[in-house]
Amino acid sequence: MQGPDVTWYLVVSALLFSIGTLGVLLRRSPLIVLLSLEIMLNSANLALISFSRLHGDHDGQIFALAVMAVAASEVVVGLGLIVAVARRKLILDVDRFRVLRG
Amino acid sequence: MLVYAGAVMVMFLFVIAYLGGRADTPFEGGPSWVSFGAVLAATALLVEIVVVIGLKAGDLLTDEAEVEAAFGSPGEIGRFFLTDHLLAFEITSIVLLIAAVGGVILGTKTRAEEELDARA
Numbered sequence: 001m002q003g004p005d006v007t008w009y010l011v012v013s014a015l016l017f018s019i020g021t022l023g024v025l026l027r028r029s030p031l032i033v034l035l036s037l038e039i040m041l042n043s044a045n046l047a048l049i050s051f052s053r054l055h056g057d058h059d060g061q062i063f064a065l066a067v068m069a070v071a072a073s074e075v076v077v078g079l080g081l082i083v084a085v086a087r088r089k090l091i092l093d094v095d096r097f098r099v100l101r102g
Numbered sequence: 103m104l105v106y107a108g109a110v111m112v113m114f115l116f117v118i119a120y121l122g123g124r125a126d127t128p129f130e131g132g133p134s135w136v137s138f139g140a141v142l143a144a145t146a147l148l149v150e151i152v153v154v155i156g157l158k159a160g161d162l163l164t165d166e167a168e169v170e171a172a173f174g175s176p177g178e179i180g181r182f183f184l185t186d187h188l189l190a191f192e193i194t195s196i197v198l199l200i201a202a203v204g205g206v207i208l209g210t211k212t213r214a215e216e217e218l219d220a221r222a
Contacts, residue, residue, distance in 0.1 A: 007155060014151035018144045025140035031117065038110065053174070056167025061179055062187045069194040073201030075110045079117050080208030086120075087211075088218065 009050035016043035028093050030085075034078045041071045 016039055023036025045064040052060025086092060172178050183191045211219075 010155050011152060014148055014155070017151070018148035021147055022140060022144040025143065026137055031114075035114065053169070054167065056169045056173065058174075058179070058182050059187075061174055062182060062190060065179070065183075066190055066194050069198055072110050073197050075113060076201045076205040077208065079113050080205045083117060083120065084208050 006050050006054045010047060013043045013047040013050070016040070016046065030078070030082050030092055030094055030097070033094055034075060034082075038071060038075065041067060 020036045020038075020040030020043060023039065024033050027033055027036065045067055048060040048064045048067070052058065052064075082092065085097075
C-alpha cells in the first residue's frame, strides 16, 4: 500500500477526537460545541475507514456513511434549535441552557 | 459525502453569518479549574489512545489485507449499499427525511414568537 501505515491514521483520529473533546468541554457557544461534535464524529469515521482498509472489508465504509447521515441530521436539528433560541433574543451560552422551556 | 459537504458545512456558514458577532460567546475564562480539567481530560484521552495503539496493537496493525484497485471506489460502495446493506440505506434515508422535517418545524415561527416580535 502506498502512503502511511494504518497506525498513523489512528493517531490522527485520536488527535482529532481529543481536539473535539477539548472544544466541547471548553467553549461555551453552542455553535462551537456543535462544530467540535462534528470533529469527534469525523475522527470516528477516520478510524472506521482505516480499520475497514486494514481488514479489506467494506462494512466499515458503509458504517462511516451512515454515521455521516446521522451527523447531518444532528446538525440540522441542533442548528434549528440554536436559531430558534437566537430568535427569542436569549443569550447563546451552553451553561444557561438548563431547561428547554420558552 | 455530498450531503455532508453540501448540507452541514453550508448550514454552519449560514448560521454563523445569520447570528453574526452574537454567535461566539466570548471566552470568559471561567473558573480556572474547569479549563484545567478539560485540558487534562483531553490530554489523558489522547495519551491513552496513542499508548494503546502503540503497545497493544503494534503487531496486529502491520499485516494489511491485500485489496484490489476497485476497493472503496464509489461504484463498489454504491453496489454494496444496494445489495448487502439495503436496510441501512433505507434507514439512513428515513433519518434524513425526519431531520429535514424537524428542521423545517424548528425553523418556522411559533405564535409566541410572533407576539414577541409584535411587542418589540
